[in-house]
Amino acid sequence: MHLTLVGLSHKTAPVEIREKLTFPENRQEHALSILTSSPAVAEAVIVSTCNRTEIYAVTTSGYDGPGAIIDFMADYHQLDRHELVRYLYISEGEAVVRHLFRVVASLDSMVLGEAQILGQVKDAYQYSLDGGGSQRIFNKLFRQSFEVGKRVRTETDIGENAVSISYAAVELAKKVFDNLDGRTILVLGAGKMSELTAKHLVANGVHNVLVANRTFERAVELAERFDGEAIPYEDLFTRLRETDILISSTAATHYVVTKDKVAPSLRGRRGEPLFMIDIAVPRDIDPACNDLDDVFLYDIDDLNGVVESNLEERMREAQRAEVIIEEEISSFERWIESMEVVPTVAAIRAQAEKIRQAELEKALKRLGGLSEKEIKTVEALTGSIVNKMLHEPTSRLKDAAAEKDGYEYVEAARHLYGLDEEHPKERTSLIRSLLGRPEKAPKTT
Amino acid sequence: MDKVLMEQISVVLFWFALVLYVGATVLYAYQFLLRKPVAAWWARFFTGAGFLAQTISIGANSVAQGGTPLTGPNQLMLAAWALVLLYFVIEHLIKLKVYGAFLIPIAVVLMIASRFLGPAGVQPPAPNPLLDSWRVGVHVALIIFANAGFAFGAISSALYLYQGTRLKKHKTNLITRRLPSLATLQTIARRAIGLSFPVYTIGLVLGIIRALETDISGWWADPRIMLSGLVWLVFGFYLLAVYRRGVSGKTASWIAIGGLFLVIVLAVLARTVPVGFHVFGLPPRE
Structure with a gap:
């Protein structure tokens, strides 16, 4: 018996190929039954996500296991075998265990440390288990891989730090406020980027959304999307007193929010922080605002810097994850x-x-x-x-x-x-x- | 029970507690930096075991001395004990383990200081009979607990300043990632000081009542009493500034740190300046 893996991922195949080789949920049972009916395959699990399609199998000695799996893939999706092979990677033995553990630990993902893959592999294993495709060896291997995923997430910071601009803003807001429940955001300018950031903040618990825009109708339009309140542009600094997070993204060519206008708004806040996100280019908020006590200002470059530093941090954490993986391989x-x-x-x-x-x-x-x-x-x-x-x-x-x-x-x-x-x-x-x-x-x- | 035996038990358990607290400090630091849940469990276990050993040590010492000594090195040891107890209560309430990495080392320092700053080999003078009142015992206990609370608040304020500065400079690192949010640090500082202040006030009032009862002239001119009054003023001002004046988090944090600095000065003064500076510590005059 051999452990065999045949698959393709975002690293080896373009989306045009990946989309042809998916095994959606409703077809997994059927595909597994065909695959395991082959005398070459004793156990099998099909992992199919938007970034990868991988078939893990325990293949029987005396048969060409990888060949049987490639034939199955080509036949099932009616693809040319020779064309398909160009995009595939094949692993056998310990390399399969290592690959699976790296996949669930999200070390092989497009976004290093993303959390979804563990759930996707769990689902794939469950389909196989339900259909009898997973038995003694895969039951152990996949269950252990989930432990690997869990260990990597709890013992390292691989999934901790945001690696997109809008999530970085949310993450920073949480570093300031901890819990975003009940916080108030003020969206200045009705641009797409500020809308996206506001959306992430609302998804994380913010429920008071104020929108200010030079064109009041556009403010109303955006406020309605968040079940928020459109405020007249001239009330901006008055309403800033009750604001926890200001997101600014106007098309103005000069600073709209300046230190001397913000300072009076801070009075009476009892030291409550004001988190400002300036995603406009040219910038809307005077950088001098960051000099005010309790004001934390981040512009687009600062957020990019945070993302880059987070990516580097994830790379460092990935090295710690590799150590965990080696331990788990030994255990297997x-x-x-x-x-x-x-x-x-x-x-x-x-x-x-x-x-x-x-x-x-x-x-x-x-x-x-x-x-x-x-x-x-x-x-x-x-x-x-x-x-x-x-x-x-x-x-x-x-x-x-x-x-x-x-x-x-x-x-x-x-x-x-x-x-x-x-x-x-x-x-x-x-x-x-x-x-x-x-x-x-x-x-x- | 044999007085000597109880003293020996007290000393052995003191060092045992100290070793456990040092172990807990290392484990809390390890947990803080590498987030190992197992380390957190063991850190808590070590702290709990250390606290138990320290409690028995204090008890054994009290039996040997025929009462809990409230002067000399014992006061620092009691402060360490109160700090650990407070830490346990707060960790249970707010479920934040990061404070262990900052507070348990302080307990370790207090315990070491209680051994090395005390008058080694010199028997403390016989306590003044004026101290023989329940009010004095409660006065000291309340002041010790309030000081532990002030330390908690000031540490939280220092962490707030660090976190705030890093966020302002747009630079994050492992420590900032591990620390709680600014809002949490600020809330904990405010609540710790807010709760400790009335305790401190009652402690001072009891001391003043006892002073008035004994009718010692010029008691108010005692530097320790004056400094205690200053500590009270600083933390009172902190609460006023935060809840009435609405000062910035940064200013409030510096006030809290200043208050803790005065508490430390007070503690050092009590250890290094001759006893006569606190009139109630004086042995009866011949």
């Missing part, structure tokens, strides 16, 4: 190793029992004429010797298998007991086949 390997030890212990016991039975039979023939009670005593004696001889090594083997590189012990035990000698070609280490570890070169003497 240990699980596979522990899976291998159970059949190995059973095989050792079976072999010992076979030897015991054969030797017992020979001994009984030689002794002859033993009573029923004596035979039972000899049987119990041999059984007890075998059990006691095997107890310590098998329990130690079980413990060792759970350790890092424990499969070495399992391999050694199989070698020492000669478990694979009857059909050596049929048996390949599970960890080697699933994770694509190379076979060790035979020792020469």
Whole structure:
């Protein structure tokens, strides 16, 4: 059995190709049933989002797993196989585990650290689970991947800092006010950008929206969209007293909001901060306003600076996420190793029992004429010797298998007991086949 | 129980508490910087265990001394104890763990100072019999708790200033990302000082009543009493400035920090200046 991944993403394929290869929710069950009906595929999960389509599979030994998956993709979407292959990436073994963990940790996303992908992979796994496409190996792998996603989000700041201008404004507003519930924003100018920023702020709890514009009708129009209040332009500085956040985006060619006009509005605010966002170019708000106590002014360049610094921060956090991923890969390997030890212990016991039975039979023939009670005593004696001889090594083997590189012990035990000698070609280490570890070169003497 | 044994228990548990608080400081710092939930849990556990050890230490010392000494190094130790208790209450109320990274180190400093600023090897003078009143005990307890509250408010104000300055300069870093919002820092500072002020006032009033009862001439000229009055004035002005005058968050924060500075001066004065400066600390004159 092998872990196999065939897929494409925003990194390898343009949207014209990605949109042709999607597996929408309502077709996932059908697609999975076709895919898993192939003798080459034992388990499968299809992850399909706007930025990626990936098929994760446990493929059966003796078949061309990646080939079967590519055929399925081409046939299902009626695409030319040779054309399709140009955009695909194929991974096998441990690389599949690493890729999946990086995907759920949002390290492979278009926007590093975005939160949606974890939910999307969870949905994909659930479809597969419901349809019987996910079994023992994928149940473990995908559930562990969700833990990876959760760990990365809680133990790093990868998703913490906004990486778009409007979200950066919201994030900064939260740094000033914490909770935006009940806060009042004043939108100055009815431009698209200020509308978008206001929309984000409203989505985050702001519910008092004041709109001021030189053309009052446009102010009314925008205010209606937010269930807010249009105010006459000349009342701007009076209403600034009750404002927590000012968003300005007018077409004026000079400063509309100046320090001397803002200063009187700050009186009586009891130290309540005033957060100003100037997204107009040329700027609407005099930068000197930032010198006033309790005023925090950000223009478009400042917001861009915040976004860039946040992106850099996310890159740094991604390195911490990679460490978590490596830990989780080791943990998954240990699980596979522990899976291998159970059949190995059973095989050792079976072999010992076979030897015991054969030797017992020979001994009984030689002794002859033993009573029923004596035979039972000899049987119990041999059984007890075998059990006691095997107890310590098998329990130690079980413990060792759970350790890092424990499969070495399992391999050694199989070698020492000669478990694979009857059909050596049929048996390949599970960890080697699933994770694509190379076979060790035979020792020469 | 044997007095010597109780003293030994008190000393051992003091150092035990100190080690636990130092451990909690490291863990809170680790949690603050790297946001490890496990570290937060252990930090809380260490703080709780340290608090328990410190409480038993104070209790054992009180048994050994036949009462809780309210002068000398013990006052700083009680201040550390009050600060940790206050931190627990506030953390429970506001669910903010970041304060642990700033307040527990202060408790550690207070505890260390209580050992090293005290008159080492010198037995404190016998307490003045004038101190033998319930009012004095309540007076000291209230002042200690109020000071812990003022420290909380001032630390919050200092964090407000840091956060505000970084936001004004449009520069964020790991610390600003970890700190609560300006509004939260401001609210906590105001509430901590707002709640501590009446406690401090009652503490002072009880002290004044006791002073009037004992009829010592010139009690009001005691520098510690005068400085306490100044602390009261500064924090009173803070509340007036914030709630009546509506001063800026920056100005209010500086006032709070100034108030804490006076509290520290008062504490240092009490440790370093001869006892006679606080007339009630004097042993009875021959």
